[in-house]
Amino acid sequence: MAEGDYAARTRIILDGWACRWKGLPNGQRQITELLLPGDICHAHSGMLLRSDHSIATLSTCIIAEADPTELTALLKQRPMVRQALRWSSLQTNSILRTALVNNGLRQADQRLAHFICEIWARLQSVGLAKDGAFSWPLTQIDVGEIASMTSVHVNRTLGKLRRDGLITLHKRRMSLPDMARLAESCDFRPDYLHLKAELGSSDP
Amino acid sequence: MPRFFIDTDDGDLSVPDDIGRDLPNAQAARRLALAAFPDMTGDQLPDGDRRTFSVRIRNEEGTPIYAAELVLTGEWLVPPGG
Numbered sequence: 001m002a003e004g005d006y007a008a009r010t011r012i013i014l015d016g017w018a019c020r021w022k023g024l025p026n027g028q029r030q031i032t033e034l035l036l037p038g039d040i041c042h043a044h045s046g047m048l049l050r051s052d053h054s055i056a057t058l059s060t061c062i063i064a065e066a067d068p069t070e071l072t073a074l075l076k077q078r079p080m081v082r083q084a085l086r087w088s089s090l091q092t093n094s095i096l097r098t099a100l101v102n103n104g105l106r107q108a109d110q111r112l113a114h115f116i117c118e119i120w121a122r123l124q125s126v127g128l129a130k131d132g133a134f135s136w137p138l139t140q141i142d143v144g145e146i147a148s149m150t151s152v153h154v155n156r157t158l159g160k161l162r163r164d165g166l167i168t169l170h171k172r173r174m175s176l177p178d179m180a181r182l183a184e185s186c187d188f189r190p191d192y193l194h195l196k197a198e199l200g201s202s203d204p
Numbered sequence: 205m206p207r208f209f210i211d212t213d214d215g216d217l218s219v220p221d222d223i224g225r226d227l228p229n230a231q232a233a234r235r236l237a238l239a240a241f242p243d244m245t246g247d248q249l250p251d252g253d254r255r256t257f258s259v260r261i262r263n264e265e266g267t268p269i270y271a272a273e274l275v276l277t278g279e280w281l282v283p284p285g286g
Contacts, residue, residue: 107247140223151225152210152236152259153243159219 001041001055009065012040016061017137020053021145031145033095034058034119038126040088042068059137087197094192103148106186108157111147113186116167120176121190136174208233209262214244215255221262233261234270241274253278 001011003022018035032053035041041055057063075082095118102114123129140151140158147154161167166182168175176182183189205228209221227233237259244257254277261270 108243109247141225149243150236150240152212152221152240155210155221155223156212156214156217156219156240156244160217163217 001051003051003054005051010040010042010068010071011055012064012066013037014062014064016063017058018055018061018063019058019142019146020055022053029145030148031142032099033092034146036119036122036126037128040085058142059135087194091194094194098192108147108149108153109160110186111149112143112154112157113161113166113182114188115143115147116161116174116176117179117183117186117188117190118193119174120179121193121195125193125195132176132179134174136169136172207264209266210237210240211260211262212240212244213256213258214248215257216248224264230261230263230269234272237261237270238272241272245274245276249276 013035015037018039018041019031020033020035020041021029021031023029035055042051075085098118102111106114120129120132120134123134128134138146140154143154143158144151149157158167158169161182162169164185165177166185168177205226207224207226208230209224210233211218211220213219225236227236240259241257248255248257255275257274259272260268263269
């Protein structure tokens with residue numbers, strides 16, 4: 001799914017990791033958001049004719065497709081689904097705002113620590129992180145394109161977090177031995193993820 | 205594509221590259237190694253008047269093929285006061 005394509009179908013990630021990304025003519029690429037299991041893309045594709053970004057998988061994925069016209073009908077019938085989609089859009093905005101601050105202001109070790117905490121919180125909320133450990137399919141190049149740094153510096157920074165006992169990364173699995181210390185090191189507070197939002201409290 | 209390993213040192217922490225990356229040629233490895241300097245200095249500076257940042261590229265056989273240093277040398281020309 002490339003920038004400029006007609007976003008004809010809505011897709012839902014059932015398993016695996018994908019991303020939204022945009023690039024420059026010189027080939028540089030910025031991953032703007034990670035799409036984790038449960039995330040939806042192009043939910044409102046009927047409204048925007050062409051996609052303003054590209055979507056790519058970062059691991060093997062299982063993806064469900066939905067016809068936007070059926071989705072529109074579903075949203076009319078099911079206010080809770082409508083609210084859930086609205087919540088998802090709001091959460092995406094909030095994650096983007098936080099990523100702007102994270103990439104713009106934090107130094108590399110805190111930036112990656114914050115990103116890792118966020119992934120942990122998001123995976124935890126869908127039951128995919130147990131005892132502070134979760135799957136980590138990202139290459140150092142992927143992480144660089146998320147955190148706006150060279151893959152060389154990603155290697156350095158992950159090495160530093162490892163040396164400080166904040167992460168272990170083995171066979172594409174990330175473990176956080178001291179979650180509280182990791183969160184404190186980068187001032188991670190998960191409230192911006194709005195994981196405890198109450199659907200149904202007010203109809204949008 | 206050949207694999208290159210880029211070791212880095214910012215004066216506090218030396219990190220050997222144990223993963224490496226596949227790149228078209230040694231010139232691309234040099235460009236990537238040098239591009240890491242702004243990231244490394246951004247994390248460490250300002251902090252004192254003396255610091256050496258260094259990168260080193262090894263090829264698949266483990267032979268070092270390129271090394272670069274970026275050196276900060278700061279010096280007051282009049283006493284700073286305050």
